[in-house]
Amino acid sequence: MNVNMSYNDRRVQKAVNIYSKPLLWVYDFIVYQLATPYMLHCPADLILEHYNENIRPNHLDVGVGTGCLLKGCKQLKDIKRLGIMDLNPNSLEKSKQLLNEQHPEVYQANILKPFETTAIDFDSIGMNYLLHCVPGNFEEKEVIFENLKEHLSKDGILFGCTVLGKDINNALHTKLFLKLYQWIGIFNNAEDTHTGLKKSLSRHFTYYEVNVVGNVAFFRASDCSFL
Numbered sequence: 001m002n003v004n005m006s007y008n009d010r011r012v013q014k015a016v017n018i019y020s021k022p023l024l025w026v027y028d029f030i031v032y033q034l035a036t037p038y039m040l041h042c043p044a045d046l047i048l049e050h051y052n053e054n055i056r057p058n059h060l061d062v063g064v065g066t067g068c069l070l071k072g073c074k075q076l077k078d079i080k081r082l083g084i085m086d087l088n089p090n091s092l093e094k095s096k097q098l099l100n101e102q103h104p105e106v107y108q109a110n111i112l113k114p115f116e117t118t119a120i121d122f123d124s125i126g127m128n129y130l131l132h133c134v135p136g137n138f139e140e141k142e143v144i145f146e147n148l149k150e151h152l153s154k155d156g157i158l159f160g161c162t163v164l165g166k167d168i169n170n171a172l173h174t175k176l177f178l179k180l181y182q183w184i185g186i187f188n189n190a191e192d193t194h195t196g197l198k199k200s201l202s203r204h205f206t207y208y209e210v211n212v213v214g215n216v217a218f219f220r221a222s223d224c225s226f227l
């Protein structure tokens, strides 16, 4: 690790480095078969439904992980242009393999920093289970919305879900699970609340929705009405 990195950069890198090749082999099972339904009290199918409802044929997926959500989407066959973005090269390699029929444009970037690329004019941007990885509270994280808007078309939609860490009525096993993941550095969501997410979205988008199921907040936002 580079000793000149700031404290925040080190936390970002720590949260990203966790996605090693071996972990990515078991990631889908752990996250969607175990953690989401049993620890976070949210049926995993709802996440795929959220993707199916919001994805558009010209789509950028940020913090793509293994790419399994995109692969499971009903609309995958209708995708005309697909971008995948992640800071972790393992995630990019794995998802690129899984989605090779869609010939994805691949972008390695830290979404907390602005980046100049050809990744512009996407009609939808998906960012699933990404915000809770990123250090800081929502006021600090919301720079992501500002950065990603640069890559969204004028009437495009940003959507995804994230695990909330505060002001949620947690069962004991969920509290322990969150504390363990926060301690390891997988989650950086100790300050993430439903209200905080809504406020951050409202500062960047004209229209936004947040719905919470269990510990998972589903959101979508746009400058063009989707209601």
Ligand SMILES: C[S@@+](CC[C@H](N)C(=O)[O-])C[C@H]1O[C@@H](n2cnc3c(N)ncnc32)[C@H](O)[C@@H]1O
Residues within 6 Å of the ligand: 012, 015, 016, 019, 031, 062, 063, 064, 065, 066, 067, 069, 085, 086, 087, 088, 091, 109, 110, 111, 112, 127, 128, 129, 130, 133, 134
């Ligand atoms: C929890 S996984 C989510 C994967 C997938 N979207 C899903 O829902 O299953 C988080 C992904 O976001 C990436 N990531 C975390 N922080 C990032 C950052 N600051 N910039 C870009 N990618 C980041 C990680 O490398 C990892 O691939």
